[in-house]
Amino acid sequence: MTYYVSKINTVNDKSETCVNCGKAHLETNIIIEKSGMDTLLCPNCETLMVVTNHSDNKPRLKVKEGETVTIRHNIRN
Numbered sequence: 001m002t003y004y005v006s007k008i009n010t011v012n013d014k015s016e017t018c019v020n021c022g023k024a025h026l027e028t029n030i031i032i033e034k035s036g037m038d039t040l041l042c043p044n045c046e047t048l049m050v051v052t053n054h055s056d057n058k059p060r061l062k063v064k065e066g067e068t069v070t071i072r073h074n075i076r077n
């Protein structure tokens with residue numbers, strides 16, 4: 001499964017709605033590289049949300065805004 005990532009945001013908690021557009025039905029439990037961080041992706045506005053308490057710590061993802069990312073769902077959940 002591939003998604004285009006328009007924006008990358010960090011969130012403190014797993015939200016049920018998108019921080020950017022407010023839509024629900026986010027793609028959850030997706031793996032981006034080996035970051036070990038929970039990520040959510042909004043299919044509506046293509047915003048990738050990284051769940052972290054360290055807002056000062058920019059997530060170290062290989063995907064950048066404006067790129068397409070291949071995503072697989074986390075089979076452990």
Ligand SMILES: [Zn+2]
Pocket residue numbers: 018019020021022023042043044045046047
């Ligand atoms: Zn959205």
